[in-house]
Amino acid sequence: MQWLLQDFEDTRKLGDTLLAMGRDFSWHKIVPFVGALTPEPVIKDKRSVVLFGAYSMWKYAESHALEPGVFRIEPFLRQDAWQPYLLNGPDALVIRFDQCGVHLNGTDEDVFLRPVEDSKEIPGRVMAASEIVALSKRVSALPEDELPIGSLRGDTEVMLCAPRRILEEWRLWVADDQVVTYSRYKQAGRVDYVPHIPPEVLAFGETMAQANAGYAPAYVMDICRIADGLRIIETNGINAAGFYAADLKAIVLAIERLCER
Numbered sequence: 001m002q003w004l005l006q007d008f009e010d011t012r013k014l015g016d017t018l019l020a021m022g023r024d025f026s027w028h029k030i031v032p033f034v035g036a037l038t039p040e041p042v043i044k045d046k047r048s049v050v051l052f053g054a055y056s057m058w059k060y061a062e063s064h065a066l067e068p069g070v071f072r073i074e075p076f077l078r079q080d081a082w083q084p085y086l087l088n089g090p091d092a093l094v095i096r097f098d099q100c101g102v103h104l105n106g107t108d109e110d111v112f113l114r115p116v117e118d119s120k121e122i123p124g125r126v127m128a129a130s131e132i133v134a135l136s137k138r139v140s141a142l143p144e145d146e147l148p149i150g151s152l153r154g155d156t157e158v159m160l161c162a163p164r165r166i167l168e169e170w171r172l173w174v175a176d177d178q179v180v181t182y183s184r185y186k187q188a189g190r191v192d193y194v195p196h197i198p199p200e201v202l203a204f205g206e207t208m209a210q211a212n213a214g215y216a217p218a219y220v221m222d223i224c225r226i227a228d229g230l231r232i233i234e235t236n237g238i239n240a241a242g243f244y245a246a247d248l249k250a251i252v253l254a255i256e257r258l259c260e261r
Contacts, residue, residue: 006053035059098154175254
């Protein structure tokens with residue numbers, strides 16, 4: 001298998017692992033949003049190439065018919081099997097970004113904002129309602145041809161919901177509906193990368209992966225603990241997700257097994 005990697009700090013850890021494992025990989029820079037790679041890679045077999053780095057690399061993979069290329073995922077918010085277990089599920093408001101002013105104007109509360117699609121147009125985060133409204137108005141006022149590729153647009157579908165107090169957060173890497181590695185990344189609101197997961201959290205993640213079998217060949221699932229139990233925060237594409245303290249060799253082997261099949 002040939003691995004094409006965007007050259008930046010987090011992916012360097014994957015490059016070190018691939019080098020130690022004797023795998024075929026190369027480094028590239030990415031034209032922002034467009035997804036073009038420099039230098040242009042020399043593809044040896046289009047049916048055995050995987051890309052890791054910025055989300056926009058999917059465009060290169062798709063335009064060059066590379067397999068598996070980038071593992072795309074559907075919006076986690078629309079997965080029926082996960083609805084009862086989502087941190088922000090039934091209570092989330094899903095609207096166009098240009099409609100935020102209609103729903104949030106006049107409130108000073110903090111709101112969690114995230115695009116419904118795994119598009120990376122803006123990272124999911126808590127913002128003041130007034131800040132969201134102001135951003136929505138700025139975006140809506142721009143002509144379509146002046147909006148940067150890959151940025152928030154008026155018709156971007158977003159979810160809005162009340163912030164929740166999270167005690168701990170973990171990322172689980174799933175391939176072929178099996179959890180292959182994991183990492184804690186926050187505790188009590190502070191960044192804390194540790195290759196550890198309590199048994200009940202791992203069991204919850206495995207149950208969730210099996211409950212929605214076939215969701216994607218490979219992806220990451222973020223799980224949190226709140227006062228009344230465990231919840232799914234979101235899912236993300238595995239090719240553009242941070243590694244934290246994951247076992248990178250396990251990720252490499254899992255993707256290779258997928259592709260061998």
